[in-house]
Amino acid sequence: MNENKKHMGLKAKERLSNTVIYAILIVMSIVWLIPFVFLVFESFRVESTYQVGYVIPKQFGFDNYINLFTKTDFPIWFKNTLVIGLFVSVIQTVIVLCMSYTLSRLRFKGRKGLMNIMLVLGFFPGFLSLVILYKVLSWLNLTSANSVPGLILVYVASSGMGYYVSKGFFDTISRSLDEAARVDGATRFQVFTKVIMPLSKPIVIYTILTAFMGPWGDFMLAKYVSHATSAGMNVAVGLQTMISTPASLAANYTMFCAGGVVVAIPITILFMCLQKYYVEGVTGGAVKG
Amino acid sequence: MKKLVSLLLAVLMLCTMAACSKGGEGGGTPTAGGTYDITVWVSEVAGIAELTKQQIDRFNEENEDLTFNATIEGISEADAATLMITDVESGADLYCFAQDQTARLVQAGALNVLGQAASEAVKARDDAGSVMAATFGDSLYAYPMTSDNGFFMYYDKSVISEDMIDDLATLVKACEDNNKFFSMNYSSAWYNSAWFFGTGCVSQWITDDTGAFTGVVDTYNSPEGMTALKGMQILAKSNAKNDSGSGEDFSKGSAVVVSGTWDVNTVQSILGDNMGVADLPSFTVDGNTYHMGSFSGGKLMGVKPQTDPEKAAALQRLALYLTDETCQLERFNSNGWGPSNVAAKASDDVQSNPVLAALGAQNNYATVQGQVNDGWWAKAGDLGHLAAQAESDEELQAGLALYEEQVKGLIGATGYVFVGAWNGWDNADLEGFGMEQDGNVLTITLDVPESDYMGGRIVPVTSWDTNLGCQQVTEGADLIVEYDEASNGDNNIIFLAPGNYTVTCDVSTSEIKIVKN
Numbered sequence: 001m002n003e004n005k006k007h008m009g010l011k012a013k014e015r016l017s018n019t020v021i022y023a024i025l026i027v028m029s030i031v032w033l034i035p036f037v038f039l040v041f042e043s044f045r046v047e048s049t050y051q052v053g054y055v056i057p058k059q060f061g062f063d064n065y066i067n068l069f070t071k072t073d074f075p076i077w078f079k080n081t082l083v084i085g086l087f088v089s090v091i092q093t094v095i096v097l098c099m100s101y102t103l104s105r106l107r108f109k110g111r112k113g114l115m116n117i118m119l120v121l122g123f124f125p126g127f128l129s130l131v132i133l134y135k136v137l138s139w140l141n142l143t144s145a146n147s148v149p150g151l152i153l154v155y156v157a158s159s160g161m162g163y164y165v166s167k168g169f170f171d172t173i174s175r176s177l178d179e180a181a182r183v184d185g186a187t188r189f190q191v192f193t194k195v196i197m198p199l200s201k202p203i204v205i206y207t208i209l210t211a212f213m214g215p216w217g218d219f220m221l222a223k224y225v226s227h228a229t230s231a232g233m234n235v236a237v238g239l240q241t242m243i244s245t246p247a248s249l250a251a252n253y254t255m256f257c258a259g260g261v262v263v264a265i266p267i268t269i270l271f272m273c274l275q276k277y278y279v280e281g282v283t284g285g286a287v288k289g
Numbered sequence: 290m291k292k293l294v295s296l297l298l299a300v301l302m303l304c305t306m307a308a309c310s311k312g313g314e315g316g317g318t319p320t321a322g323g324t325y326d327i328t329v330w331v332s333e334v335a336g337i338a339e340l341t342k343q344q345i346d347r348f349n350e351e352n353e354d355l356t357f358n359a360t361i362e363g364i365s366e367a368d369a370a371t372l373m374i375t376d377v378e379s380g381a382d383l384y385c386f387a388q389d390q391t392a393r394l395v396q397a398g399a400l401n402v403l404g405q406a407a408s409e410a411v412k413a414r415d416d417a418g419s420v421m422a423a424t425f426g427d428s429l430y431a432y433p434m435t436s437d438n439g440f441f442m443y444y445d446k447s448v449i450s451e452d453m454i455d456d457l458a459t460l461v462k463a464c465e466d467n468n469k470f471f472s473m474n475y476s477s478a479w480y481n482s483a484w485f486f487g488t489g490c491v492s493q494w495i496t497d498d499t500g501a502f503t504g505v506v507d508t509y510n511s512p513e514g515m516t517a518l519k520g521m522q523i524l525a526k527s528n529a530k531n532d533s534g535s536g537e538d539f540s541k542g543s544a545v546v547v548s549g550t551w552d553v554n555t556v557q558s559i560l561g562d563n564m565g566v567a568d569l570p571s572f573t574v575d576g577n578t579y580h581m582g583s584f585s586g587g588k589l590m591g592v593k594p595q596t597d598p599e600k601a602a603a604l605q606r607l608a609l610y611l612t613d614e615t616c617q618l619e620r621f622n623s624n625g626w627g628p629s630n631v632a633a634k635a636s637d638d639v640q641s642n643p644v645l646a647a648l649g650a651q652n653n654y655a656t657v658q659g660q661v662n663d664g665w666w667a668k669a670g671d672l673g674h675l676a677a678q679a680e681s682d683e684e685l686q687a688g689l690a691l692y693e694e695q696v697k698g699l700i701g702a703t704g705y706v707f708v709g710a711w712n713g714w715d716n717a718d719l720e721g722f723g724m725e726q727d728g729n730v731l732t733i734t735l736d737v738p739e740s741d742y743m744g745g746r747i748v749p750v751t752s753w754d755t756n757l758g759c760q761q762v763t764e765g766a767d768l769i770v771e772y773d774e775a776s777n778g779d780n781n782i783i784f785l786a787p788g789n790y791t792v793t794c795d796v797s798t799s800e801i802k803i804v805k806n
Contacts, residue, residue, distance in 0.1 A: 228362050229328075245332075245367060246534075250537055
């Protein structure tokens with residue numbers, strides 16, 4: 001009887017703890033999801049364009065989305081960001097992977113020193129160099145309307161320093177594979193492309209994803225470089241100009257929310273398709289640092 | 290930092306490419322025949338960019354010798370100076386900005402001085418306040434576009450009746466009784482000036498010809514300032530307070546919102562026929578009633594200095610055109626922007642506009658917004674929080690004293706100097722002939738030594754203002770030489786005899802009293 005009771009107690013305990021955990025998780029997910037739900041609701045509200053004291057629209061419609069694409073430069077901003085994202089993701093992935101492979105497999109003079117220098121440089125917040133970066137780009141005539149190539153140049157130029165995660169991943173691949181291939185007569189480059197790459201799918205996809213996402217969220221540098229020229233803005237800067245004064249905030253707020261939703265779409269799709277690899281990439285690199 | 294280093298490396302690699310792309314563009318290339326490619330920055334408010342495009346096209350048609358190919362960008366006029374100063378060279382050729390940015394723009398060399406004829410045209414056709422806003426030292430630096438940047442009161446007629454709108458306490462009470470809010474952004478220096486200016490406080494910054502701030506006259510820390518804070522507490526201590534100034538507050542339970550012309554469409558769409566507009570109310574402290582003041586100002590259009598004088602002249606013509614009566618009226622009709630042009634102001638449409646009428650009524654109590662040191666806004670804005678939180682007069686007093694210290698900290702020296710023959714006309718001589726300040730009242734006791742010319746006047750430190758002199762003397766006029774424009778153009782106080790004098794001056798009323806000791 002006594003023992004029986006104890007068994008029941010254990011089960012009840014488990015159920016209780018599960019209930020508590022789920023309750024906490026549900027509350028947390030609600031808190032986390034509320035802003036997104038708000039954003040989506042706001043983007044479909046058509047009875048007014050300013051901020052209001054309620055959430056669920058009185059009238060649903062696609063007006064904000066239609067206006068966004070017909071009455072503003074949003075298509076240009078979206079195209080700019082997409083172009084930047086695509087270029088950066090390709091070039092940056094190549095550079096990062098080459099860099100990581102080199103630092104993981106080759107031993108050369110100054111390797112440690114180089115890694116330390118990059119580590120220290122990484123400690124400085126990026127905006128410290130904002131003014132000088134702007135000046136350099138403006139000498140190259142890569143600001144205002146030409147800011148798309150300018151921004152690609154800046155993003156790509158610094159990408160070599162983001163090698164940590166993928167170097168960690170390469171370090172976990174046994175060196176004996178390399179050696180076997182070398183013995184068979186493969187060059188370093190062949191080892192990289194034929195041996196390491198096929199084993200590194202998760203990390204390649206992780207690198208592409210992070211490189212593609214970066215430009216969508218960049219505001220400070222992009223704002224500076226575009227210098228009030230609509231043709232050179234990315235989505236973040238463009239959307240901000242829509243709500244930069246009280247009057248424009250009141251006139252464009254719901255359209256701004258629609259813009260937020262549209263921006264989230266490509267990134268969400270990419271994530272859904274590549275989620276499996278993304279998690280592997282993040283955790284894979286963490287095994288050996 | 291890492292971006293910079295790596296970018297520099299990348300630049301080295303790409304320099305051949307870069308050289309090509311630079312050679313291709315090469316600045317704002319004027320071609321023959323008076324055709325110019327220009328960039329124009331206007332307000333991002335819906336419709337303004339399109340309207341400006343039409344106006345420039347019309348200018349091109351009307352002036353056959355000139356053609357402008359304009360790229361028009363919408364910006365926030367409050368950020369125009371920040372954007373221009375970032376990079377004057379690649380900034381717009383023609384741009385619109387809020388008047389309080391003139392100092393920064395002049396300092397950055399981002400504004401071309403108007404020529405003689407253009408200056409005279411502007412002075413003749415625009416109202417005095419807007420001309421003053423565009424003037425720096427002796428020169429005009431910009432073209433007035435609007436004269437409507439001020440605040441007044443929107444109210445919900447279904448809650449507030451017309452007999453309540455003249456008294457702040459009544460309004461606040463009505464909001465409390467109906468569970469509504471009174472929205473006014475009292476923790477913003479721009480809005481809370483309403484109380485300080487209402488009681489007669491002064492806050493003015495002094496700049497030299499290059500746009501640098503050289504002094505400040507600020508009397509917030511005074512008995513009048515205390516009264517203002519107590520007046521602010523009528524709102525700030527009420528449950529109906531809402532420290533915000535946005536038209537959309539009407540949809541969130543406000544019955545009164547203090548805001549400006551830019552909110553008219555929002556308020557109209559929320560309240561419909563219940564929208565009421567009026568000048569700000571009065572408030573009563575210790576039995577005395579004060580009408581709330583405000584800042585008034587406007588928007589200006591500026592021309593960037595050009596390397597090609599012909600282009601500069603052409604841009605000047607365009608700027609004059611875009612700010613003339615017709616163009617201002619078009620902006621009034623499309624967006625309700627209140628004109629600065631005197632003739633446009635007098636037109637029937639503008640006169641019968643209720644919102645501009647409310648602004649006009651409030652403007653009788655307004656102070657024209659001159660150049661303001663950027664650091665001031667936050668300091669004076671904090672006084673709103675002070676009013677909301679302080680429990681006693683001592684706390685208010687301490688807060689004002691701290692404010693005064695902070696404001697003086699923004700600039701090297703402040704105050705007034707009784708400059709004249711007795712100190713070798715040294716207008717920075719605060720130690721020797723600085724006037725003691727108590728609220729709005731300045732006092733000095735000085736020995737006037739015997740000399741050929743025993744004259745001088747009261748000026749803010751390092752300035753040469755001529756508006757506190759002989760003509761402002763209300764008591765003791767028998768001790769000085771009578772004013773004569775020909776021989777005393779600088780309005781100096783010229784003593785008839787040497788001796789020891791006490792001079793007091795009230796800066797709020799500009800009255801000077803002289804007593805011989």
